[in-house]
Amino acid sequence: MKASYKKILTMYGASILAIVFGFLVSIFNSRVLGPEGFGDYKFIETVARFIASLVSVGFFISISRLLAINTSNLEKKKYIGLFTIIFFATSVLGIFIFLGFSYFQPYFFDNNLSSTIRMNFFIVLVILGHLALAEILKGLHHIYTISIISVLPSVAYLISAYIARTYLNIEINAEIVLFLYYGILLITLLIVISGLKPNFKYEKQFVRNLLKENKYNGRPIYYGSLAGVATTHIAGLSISYFMNNSQVGFFMLALTVCGPLLVIPSVLGTIFFKQFATIKHIPKKVFYFSTLGTAFALLIFYLFIDIVIVTFYDTAYLEVANISKYLILGFIFHGFGDLVNRFLGAKGQGKLLRNAAYFVGVMNILGYTLLIKFFGINGAILTKILASGLYFCIMLYYYHRFVKENKI
Numbered sequence: 001m002k003a004s005y006k007k008i009l010t011m012y013g014a015s016i017l018a019i020v021f022g023f024l025v026s027i028f029n030s031r032v033l034g035p036e037g038f039g040d041y042k043f044i045e046t047v048a049r050f051i052a053s054l055v056s057v058g059f060f061i062s063i064s065r066l067l068a069i070n071t072s073n074l075e076k077k078k079y080i081g082l083f084t085i086i087f088f089a090t091s092v093l094g095i096f097i098f099l100g101f102s103y104f105q106p107y108f109f110d111n112n113l114s115s116t117i118r119m120n121f122f123i124v125l126v127i128l129g130h131l132a133l134a135e136i137l138k139g140l141h142h143i144y145t146i147s148i149i150s151v152l153p154s155v156a157y158l159i160s161a162y163i164a165r166t167y168l169n170i171e172i173n174a175e176i177v178l179f180l181y182y183g184i185l186l187i188t189l190l191i192v193i194s195g196l197k198p199n200f201k202y203e204k205q206f207v208r209n210l211l212k213e214n215k216y217n218g219r220p221i222y223y224g225s226l227a228g229v230a231t232t233h234i235a236g237l238s239i240s241y242f243m244n245n246s247q248v249g250f251f252m253l254a255l256t257v258c259g260p261l262l263v264i265p266s267v268l269g270t271i272f273f274k275q276f277a278t279i280k281h282i283p284k285k286v287f288y289f290s291t292l293g294t295a296f297a298l299l300i301f302y303l304f305i306d307i308v309i310v311t312f313y314d315t316a317y318l319e320v321a322n323i324s325k326y327l328i329l330g331f332i333f334h335g336f337g338d339l340v341n342r343f344l345g346a347k348g349q350g351k352l353l354r355n356a357a358y359f360v361g362v363m364n365i366l367g368y369t370l371l372i373k374f375f376g377i378n379g380a381i382l383t384k385i386l387a388s389g390l391y392f393c394i395m396l397y398y399y400h401r402f403v404k405e406n407k408i
Contacts, residue, residue, distance in 0.1 A: 014147030019260045021154035025181070026256050027312045028158060030249075032165065032172045035316055039240075039249030041174040043109075044117055045127075046236030046252070051097050052128040053230040055090040058222030058350075059083075060132040062213040065348065067139030076140065078202035082210060084193060085200070087132050091125035098124045109240055113174075120178040122186065129189040136196075149192060153185045160184065217350035224354030227361025228391065234368040235380050242373050251380055253313075254323040257305070261297055261331040265290040265339035276346035281403055282339070290339060294332060301328060326381050330388035337392040340399045349402060356394040363387040 030038045063083045070076055102117035130149075137146045160180055164170040239248045276282070302325070309321040344352055367383025375382070 014150050018150040018154070021151060021158065022256065022259070023312070024158055025154050026253060028161060029177055030253060030313050030317060032161075033174060033177065035246045035249055037174050038253070039245030039247070040111060040113055040116075041177055042249050042252040043111070043236060043240050043245050044113060044120070044174065044178060045123070046233050046248070047101060047105075047117070048098060048123045048127050050230055050233035050237070051094050051101070051124050052131065053225060053233070054097070055094045056128065056132065056222060057090070058214050058218030058220070058225075059086050059090075059210065060135045060218075061221050061345070061350075062210055062218030064135040064139035065217060065346070066209065066213055067136065068141070068346065074199070075206075077197055077199035078206055079210075080136065080193075080196045081198035081200040082202055082206055083132070083136055084198045087129060087193075091128055094124040094128055095121050111240075111245060116175045116178070119175060120182065123178060123182040126182045126186045126189065129193075130185060133189060133192060137192075140196075145192060145195075149188055153181070153188050156184045156188075157181045217345075217348045220350035220354035221345065221357075222354075224350075224357025224361075226357075227354075228357030228364070231361045231364035231368070232387075234364060235372070235383070238368050238372045239377070239380060243376060247377055250317065250319050250323060251377060253317065253320045254327050257309075257320060257324045258301075258328045258331045261294060261301065261328060262335040262338065265294065265335040276343045280406075282343050282399070286339070290336065294335065298328070298332065323377065323381060327384055330381075330384035330386075333385075333388035333392040337388065337395040340395040344395070344398060344402060347402065349398070352398045352402070356391065356398060359394060360387050360391045363390055 029041065033041060060083065063079050063086075066079055067076055070079070099118060099121055102114045105117070106112075106114055133149070134146065137149075157180060161172060161177070164176070164180070165172050170176065236248050236252060239251055305324055306318075306321050309317055309324075313320065341353060364383065364387050367386060368380065371379030371383050373379070
């Protein structure tokens with residue numbers, strides 16, 4: 001128990017540092033790029049994230065659970081070896097899709113970003129790797145490593161970008177930001193994967209175990225992820241199509257500003273993921289701590305959001321504060337939904353998570369197309385609130401049903 005508390009403090013400490021440096025990165029980028037350049041940067045990043053969410057087919061989620069329930073270090077190394085091969089194979093597929101998009105996007109979007117996309121083709125690999133490695137480290141319960149990779153790349157980027165701009169007189173644009181930030185993150189990911197010491201001499205039984213786990217848990221969650229997570233990236237594409245990339249930047253920056261409200265329940269879900277696989281229900285103290293912490297954070301948020309935007313960003317981004325005041329409600333719902341999601345995922349209830357995501361996906365698709373078309377940025381805000389509220393309600397319903405059916 002003492003070790004768990006230590007890991008909780010470590011994870012929260014790292015999360016707070018990640019939030020701080022994440023804000024510093026967004027402040028730096030928004031100031032040096034300006035609203036239009038920042039919007040271009042976020043548009044490319046959104047496309048890459050959308051593609052990365054398409055190509056994993058649930059294998060990383062499946063390997064994460066196999067690692068969580070496995071006690072043999074040798075077998076864990078072999079599953080890590082299998083993960084490494086799948087990661088690079090899916091990355092190649094994602095890169096080809098990203099490059100293909102660069103040639104077709106000028107016909108649909110009013111920008112001149114094709115060459116920038118092609119220069120930074122590797123960011124799909126990095127985004128996919130970051131998401132995949134987070135799952136793997138969660139399954140291994142390597143909380144300290146998760147903490148390090150959540151902070152270190154941002155610190156290294158800020159130092160490198162500052163030196164490049166101040167001492168080397170390099171003009172920082174969207175192309176440079178993407179190349180520098182994701183280049184640093186790529187190096188970090190390769191070091192971590194190498195440090196896990198993957199064993200590529202795995203038997204066919206490991207592949208069969210993975211395929212079986214993926215069939216009943218990983219793949220259903222993946223299908224759900226396509227509906228519930230990948231569809232959220234439609235927001236950036238729709239805002240760019242119906243409005244412009246400056247509005248993309250405002251909305252995406254508001255998502256960044258609101259992100260910390262996810263931390264409290266989501267971090268607890270990550271820390272207890274391994275324990276969730278064996279305990280009977282989510283401890284009440286986890287719910288209480290999440291609720292109190294979120295309420296306190298929400299109060300601080302409303303008190304200081306205007307001051308933060310004007311002071312650290314610029315008056316040109318004041319619209320971000322107005323968007324965030326409403327958008328934050330969706331993040332509160334989503335954070336608590338994620339906590340329950342971690343428990344059901346650890347219990348192998350992939351189909352329940354998939355079904356929930358289908359409902360959320362339908363809401364996202366309708367909202368991020370029709371509501372944005374008719375109501376602009378307000379339609380995007382309303383969609384986020386409705387979709388996240390629906391997600392939380394469904395997660396809570398499935399949790400109580402699971403507990404009741406298992407006579408806990």
